[in-house]
Amino acid sequence: MKTSTVITNIKSTLILVLMAAALGSCATIEGAGEDIESAGEAVQDAANG
Numbered sequence: 001m002k003t004s005t006v007i008t009n010i011k012s013t014l015i016l017v018l019m020a021a022a023l024g025s026c027a028t029i030e031g032a033g034e035d036i037e038s039a040g041e042a043v044q045d046a047a048n049g
Helices: 003-025 029-048
Strands: none
Touching: 003 029
16 A cells, blocks of 8 residues: 555544544534534634744
């Protein structure tokens, strides 16, 4: 297996684990909205550097 394939698999697994943790912590629809909003802001901050 190539190194790039292993890294891609690790990244995919990490993303799935983080998504599962985020969804598991949402007790209400409002909480889900707040989690999605904060995730979007984090992505935006990372993109802006």
